[in-house]
Amino acid sequence: xxxxxxxxxxxxxxxxxLRLSCAASGFTFDxxxxxxxxxxxxxxxxxxSAITSNSGSVDYADSVKGRFTISRDNAKNSLYLQMNSLRxxxxxxxxxxxxxxxxxxGQGTTVIVSS
Amino acid sequence: QLVLxxxxxxxxxxxxxxxxxxxxxxGHNNYAIAWHQQLPEKGPRYLMKVNSDGSHNKGDGIPDRxxxxxxxxxxxxxxxxxxxxxxxxxxxxxxxTAIHVVFGGGTKLTVL
Numbered sequence: 241x242x243x244x245x246x247x248x249x250x251x252x253x254x255x256x257x258l259r260l261s262c263a264a265s266g267f268t269f270d271x272x273x274x275x276x277x278x279x280x281x282x283x284x285x286x287x288x289s290a291i292t293s294n295s296g297s298v299d300y301a302d303s304v305k306g307r308f309t310i311s312r313d314n315a316k317n318s319l320y321l322q323m324n325s326l327r328x329x330x331x332x333x334x335x336x337x338x339x340x341x342x343x344x345x346g347q348g349t350t351v352i353v354s355s
Numbered sequence: 356q357l358v359l360x361x362x363x364x365x366x367x368x369x370x371x372x373x374x375x376x377x378x379x380x381x382g383h384n385n386y387a388i389a390w391h392q393q394l395p396e397k398g399p400r401y402l403m404k405v406n407s408d409g410s411h412n413k414g415d416g417i418p419d420r421x422x423x424x425x426x427x428x429x430x431x432x433x434x435x436x437x438x439x440x441x442x443x444x445x446x447x448x449x450x451x452t453a454i455h456v457v458f459g460g461g462t463k464l465t466v467l
Contacts, residue, residue: 290454
């Protein structure tokens, strides 16, 4: 079964850091680009970041550029999102998704930024 | 600037058909889009990719009741024989440069 499972969400204070993980299974992970997408409470989907299959290219939304870093470990079938200098507006459910078409999604992990 | 515009809400009766619209910003008429469904309290689910010529490629297991089409800058998702489980938020999505992705604001579909 093709599956993505996010983890690492937590309640953190503004200005702190957090690292999210996405574990992939059921497909050849290193064949696919991967994305992070977030959804603030009661809001729509917001694309956050993407990385190509060989990590050769990455891209970020303007709202997180310079603060978040996407990476992957193909040997571990895992995708990561390092989030630094967190702000209240980063509070959201964070999803990982597969491929340029975002054709497989995880169930999300919750990040709450609050003092 | 690449922007996708969706109506915030739509409604239709059980068993009827509904056509949701996603409009591409000026100058982007030839862009393909994808449709995603998000059931309440669930992660999104990929439905299909819709090309500018109206052709579409559905994801695995997506029922025949779901179809896509295009006209100019508009991309459509049509759901026929509406069922209660189709009540969800529907998002369109496209691609900017390389791997950059843009989402529409989403349409909340209510099945009456």
